[in-house]
Amino acid sequence: MCGIVGYTARKDVENRILNTLELLEYRGYDSAGLAIYNEKFQQVVVRKCAGRVSDLREKCQEVPVAGTCGIGHTRWATHGGVCDENAHPHRCGRVTLVHNGIIENYEEIRDHFGLGGELISETDTEVIAALIDKFYDGRPRATISRAIKYIKGTFALVIMFDDKPGVIYAVRNVSPIVAAYTGDGTMLASDVAALGGQADKYMVVPEYHIVELHQNAILVYDEKDQKVKPEFLEIDWDTTRDGKGRYPFYMEKEIMEQPEVIKNALCSRIVDGHISLETDGIPDPLLTDCSRIVITACGTARHVGLASKALMQNILRMHVDVEYASEFMYSNPVIDEKTLVIVISQSGETIDTLEALKYARRQGARSIGVINVKGSSIARESDYVMYTAAGPEIAVASTKAYTTQLAVMYALIGRMAVLRGNFDESQEKSFIEGLLGISAGVQNVLDRRTDIHRIARDLLEAKDAFMIGRGLDYTILLEGALKLKEISYIHTEAYASGELKHGTIALITENTPVIAVVTQHDIKEKELSNIREVQSRGAQLTLFVSEDMELSDQEKYSHVFRLPAMDDRLSIFPVSAALQLLAYYVSMDRGLDVDKPRNLAKVVTVE
Numbered sequence: 001m002c003g004i005v006g007y008t009a010r011k012d013v014e015n016r017i018l019n020t021l022e023l024l025e026y027r028g029y030d031s032a033g034l035a036i037y038n039e040k041f042q043q044v045v046v047r048k049c050a051g052r053v054s055d056l057r058e059k060c061q062e063v064p065v066a067g068t069c070g071i072g073h074t075r076w077a078t079h080g081g082v083c084d085e086n087a088h089p090h091r092c093g094r095v096t097l098v099h100n101g102i103i104e105n106y107e108e109i110r111d112h113f114g115l116g117g118e119l120i121s122e123t124d125t126e127v128i129a130a131l132i133d134k135f136y137d138g139r140p141r142a143t144i145s146r147a148i149k150y151i152k153g154t155f156a157l158v159i160m161f162d163d164k165p166g167v168i169y170a171v172r173n174v175s176p177i178v179a180a181y182t183g184d185g186t187m188l189a190s191d192v193a194a195l196g197g198q199a200d201k202y203m204v205v206p207e208y209h210i211v212e213l214h215q216n217a218i219l220v221y222d223e224k225d226q227k228v229k230p231e232f233l234e235i236d237w238d239t240t241r242d243g244k245g246r247y248p249f250y251m252e253k254e255i256m257e258q259p260e261v262i263k264n265a266l267c268s269r270i271v272d273g274h275i276s277l278e279t280d281g282i283p284d285p286l287l288t289d290c291s292r293i294v295i296t297a298c299g300t301a302r303h304v305g306l307a308s309k310a311l312m313q314n315i316l317r318m319h320v321d322v323e324y325a326s327e328f329m330y331s332n333p334v335i336d337e338k339t340l341v342i343v344i345s346q347s348g349e350t351i352d353t354l355e356a357l358k359y360a361r362r363q364g365a366r367s368i369g370v371i372n373v374k375g376s377s378i379a380r381e382s383d384y385v386m387y388t389a390a391g392p393e394i395a396v397a398s399t400k401a402y403t404t405q406l407a408v409m410y411a412l413i414g415r416m417a418v419l420r421g422n423f424d425e426s427q428e429k430s431f432i433e434g435l436l437g438i439s440a441g442v443q444n445v446l447d448r449r450t451d452i453h454r455i456a457r458d459l460l461e462a463k464d465a466f467m468i469g470r471g472l473d474y475t476i477l478l479e480g481a482l483k484l485k486e487i488s489y490i491h492t493e494a495y496a497s498g499e500l501k502h503g504t505i506a507l508i509t510e511n512t513p514v515i516a517v518v519t520q521h522d523i524k525e526k527e528l529s530n531i532r533e534v535q536s537r538g539a540q541l542t543l544f545v546s547e548d549m550e551l552s553d554q555e556k557y558s559h560v561f562r563l564p565a566m567d568d569r570l571s572i573f574p575v576s577a578a579l580q581l582l583a584y585y586v587s588m589d590r591g592l593d594v595d596k597p598r599n600l601a602k603v604v605t606v607e
C-alpha cells in the first residue's frame, strides 16, 4: 500500500511526479504529496494534502515547484488519520522522506531517542525521518544503515538529504521498490506499472541494499557497503497504458479484456493438442510426487483457490486445503515435503501471502506461485511461477486477474490429471476443447451486458443482498458478493444454498434481494428447491442459470439471465463476468468511484 516515486533528471520533475502518482494511486488514495529540491533557493519544498493526486495537482498549480530531483507519495493511512499533517513526505531537519510499510516499534524508537518534541504528525514515518536526521553525519549511506538497524517492520524508504542535491537514496525490507533509467535521468517507484513507458528495463532493489539514484547512474550497495552490479529485467508488458480507452472506468475496460487475456493464459499452455507447463519450467515430479495440496491467498485470489479446490478434489481426487494467508502461519498448518503449496496473487506483493509462502517453505513444502506481476516478491520467493499475463490491473476490484488466475489453475489441474492418470487421452482432449471455449462463453455474457445493467437497477436502493448457490456455483458467489460489497457498499453475503435454513433464512423477508446461480446439472433440483424456500418468503429473486436448464416457474423471478451452456466445470467463467458486471453497474449508477472504493488499496503490503 502507498505509492512511492522518485526522479532525478535533466528537466523539472514536478509534473512527472504527479503523473506517476496518478499511475500509483491504486495503491492508496487518502492523501498525496511531493518534495522537490529547488536549485534556485537551494532548499527542499514540500507540497502535500489529504485527498487525491488531483487535489495535490491543484495545489501545485497554485504555486509550482521548480527542480529536477524530487520524491512523491500517495498514501493509504495506517498510523494516524487522513489529514494534511500525516500526508508524506515528512521532513525533519536535513532529511525528507516517504515511506511504504509499517514501522512496528516507532513508539519505542521515538521514546528511546527522545524524538517526540520534533514531531508534527501522528505517523510512524516521521519518527524515522527524525531518527535519520539525528544520526546524520554527512554520510547518507552510513546513516541509513545505522538507522534501519533499529527498525522493526516493513519499509520502503525513499530519502533526500538537504546537502546532497540531485541524489535520492532508497532502502527497503519486504515493501517493494523498483528503479530504472529514463531517457533523461533515473527514477524509482513502488512497482513496475508506474514506469509508464519511460523505461524498457528495471531493477528490483534487493532487500536491505541501499540504492543511490543519480541523474546518470543507479548505484547499489549491499549491507557491507560494497557496490554491487544491479540486475536489470526486461519490462515485457505494456506499461505505457492507453488509459481507460473508451470506458468510463478501468474496471469496465478490464472486464471487457477478459476473453483476450483468458485466451492468452490458456493458449500459451496448450501445445500440439496437449496441456504443457514447459514454458513455466514446472517439472513433472513436482506434480506427481505430492500427496496433498495447500492453496493460500487473500481476498479474490483466495476465491480462485476455493474454486480450484472443488475442481482438484473432483478431478484429481486429492486432499486440498485452502487457507487464508493472513491466518496461515498461526493455524499450525500440516505441511511437509510431500505438500505442494500454491500461492495465488495478482500483485505478487501481498504481505500475508508472502509470509505464508515463506513459512510453508521453511516447513519443507515445494511451491508454485500463480502471479500476475513479473519479478514481484512472491514470484521471486516461489520455487516455480506460473504467470497469468493479464497485463496491468488498475481498478482496485480485481476482475481479469481473477479469471486469468482461474485459467492458469485449470491448466495446472489438467496437466496434473494427465500426469497422475486421472485423464486418459480422450478426457484430456475434451477438457482442452472446453478450455478453448471459455473466452467465447465470457464474450457471450459481455455482449449482453445491457441486460445485466437492467438487473443492476433493481439493486440500487438495497442495503443488504444475498447470493445463493451450490458446489462450484457457491465459490463464484463468494467472489460475486465480495465484488458487490467492495465497490457498491451493499452488504452482501454468499451462502451455500443448503445452509440457509440453518439460520440465515431468518433474514429473508419481503423484497430482500437474492441472487441465485444455477449451472451445476447434478445438483440443479436441490438448488431449485432452495430457491423456492426463499421465494416463498418474498425474496426478490434474480436467477443466473445455464440456458440448457428448463425452468417451469420462470415468471416467479424478477430477472432471469441465461448463461451459455458449457461443461459444468467451466461455467464459473461466464458467471464471474456476469457478477462483475452486476457489481460494476450498481456502483456506477450509485455514482461511486468504481475504480477507487473507499478504504481500499490495490496492493496490501501491511499485515
Ligand code: F6R
Pocket (backbone or CB within 6 Å): 298, 299, 300, 301, 302, 344, 345, 346, 347, 348, 349, 350, 353, 396, 397, 398, 399, 482, 486, 602, 603, 604
Ligand atoms: C478484491 C481484491 C482483493 C485481492 C487481495 C489479494 O477485488 O482485489 O481481495 O484479491 O487483496 O491481492 P493479490 O492478488 O494482489 O495478492
